[in-house]
Amino acid sequence: MFKIRQAQFLAPGIKRFVIEASRIAREQKPGQFVMVRVNEQGERMPLTIENSDPAGGTISIVVQAVGKTTHLMHALRPGDVLADVVGPLGKPSEINKFGTVVVVGGGVGTAMAYATALALKRAGNDVISIIGARSKELVILEREMRAVSDTLIVTTDDGSYGLKGFVTDWLRELIKRGTPIDLVLAVGPVVMMSAVAELTRPVGIRTVISLNPIIMDGTGMCGGCRVLVDEKSQFACVDGPEFEAHRVNFEVLVQRNSMYREAERRATEEFVREVQAAKNGTQSEEPCLSCPEARDEAAGRTFTEPPDAERTR
Ligand SMILES: Cc1cc2nc3c(=O)[nH]c(=O)nc-3n(C[C@H](O)[C@H](O)[C@H](O)COP(=O)(O)OP(=O)(O)OC[C@H]3O[C@@H](n4cnc5c(N)ncnc54)[C@H](O)[C@@H]3O)c2cc1C
Numbered sequence: 184m185f186k187i188r189q190a191q192f193l194a195p196g197i198k199r200f201v202i203e204a205s206r207i208a209r210e211q212k213p214g215q216f217v218m219v220r221v222n223e224q225g226e227r228m229p230l231t232i233e234n235s236d237p238a239g240g241t242i243s244i245v246v247q248a249v250g251k252t253t254h255l256m257h258a259l260r261p262g263d264v265l266a267d268v269v270g271p272l273g274k275p276s277e278i279n280k281f282g283t284v285v286v287v288g289g290g291v292g293t294a295m296a297y298a299t300a301l302a303l304k305r306a307g308n309d310v311i312s313i314i315g316a317r318s319k320e321l322v323i324l325e326r327e328m329r330a331v332s333d334t335l336i337v338t339t340d341d342g343s344y345g346l347k348g349f350v351t352d353w354l355r356e357l358i359k360r361g362t363p364i365d366l367v368l369a370v371g372p373v374v375m376m377s378a379v380a381e382l383t384r385p386v387g388i389r390t391v392i393s394l395n396p397i398i399m400d401g402t403g404m405c406g407g408c409r410v411l412v413d414e415k416s417q418f419a420c421v422d423g424p425e426f427e428a429h430r431v432n433f434e435v436l437v438q439r440n441s442m443y444r445e446a447e448r449r450a451t452e453e454f455v456r457e458v459q460a461a462k463n464g465t466q467s468e469e470p471c472l473s474c475p476e477a478r479d480e481a482a483g484r485t486f487t488e489p490p491d492a493e494r495t496r
């Protein structure tokens with residue numbers, strides 16, 4: 184059992200957990216992840232280690248609520264325990280003195296890129312970070328990323344904070360201005376990482392991305408996380424999750440990631456029904472998953488604005 188020491192919302196639907204896991208905290212390297220099971224009956228879920236404190240014996244992870252298991256996790260509070268936290272897994276990020284590195288973080292991908300950005304800075308690189316979100320309230324880890332970056336660019340899709348536009352718009356701008364860039368690291372939605380790859384390919388900038396295929400066992404045994412790199416099969420959980428972006432077949436990645444969409448949708452709906460029934464003490468009507476109220480009920484408080492005292496941003 185792994186005890187949760189802290190649990191704080193960073194933004195609506197995005198929560199950071201500090202978990203007691205002393206061996207993982209000692210061994211963790213940037214870019215690695217853990218497999219978490221919320222309870223004995225739960226499915227295994229891969230989550231990147233955002234940071235670790237070997238002296239305090241803790242790791243932190245940042246979780247975005249998107250389906251049943253992440254919503255279950257969001258309902259947990261300090262003092263609660265997780266059934267399993269297995270890791271650290273995956274190959275660590277390559278940390279070298281490359282020169283100028285641009286770190287691109289989209290949404291919760293910012294948290295997944297943080298440990299690597301910190302290590303790249305400590306290795307003597309000039310770090311330019313571009314972090315983005317749909318709107319102001321969803322921008323996370325701005326303070327932390329500023330501390331590990333020589334330059335920080337914050338973007339929002341709707342222009343409600345920082346520069347208006349996608350993270351890729353500002354990467355394009357840096358390239359257009361002739362900024363010398365030795366490496367790009369991009370972590371976020373597949374569509375964003377694919378767009379980054381298409382921007383850097385023609386100008387020959389080495390680009391590394393952290394892939395997010397469906398991961399099942401996380402140990403290279405099941406083949407669930409197979410991705411095509413240079414048209415050869417690789418297992419993201421042991422050969423990655425980071426890969427050279429220009430060698431990844433994004434089409435196959437998108438296709439494989441959608442394989443369980445129907446089952447995931449059903450699991451989330453079933454979960455919403457259970458939560459509503461428990462709350463009402465009766466069998467409830469079919470919930471409307473697109474209604475904010477139904478999502479709020481499913482998540483407890485996940486989709487509601489966290490109280491100020493709980494925010495760390
Ligand atoms: C190496 C790796 C590191 C990750 N790190 C983080 C992180 O730090 N923070 C974070 O919020 N999310 C992270 N994710 C994604 C996270 O694992 C999924 O969001 C989570 O498993 C969704 O589970 P669910 O039951 O809530 O949602 P579901 O309804 O089951 O699925 C929602 C979406 O999540 C994806 N997903 C579902 N199950 C898995 C799985 N077993 N493996 C990978 N993706 C899955 C699916 O593509 C689906 O579209 C990471 C994924 C990978 C592969």
Ligand code: FES
Nearest residue numbers: 399401403406420
């Ligand atoms: S998740 Fe099973 S091989 Fe990678």
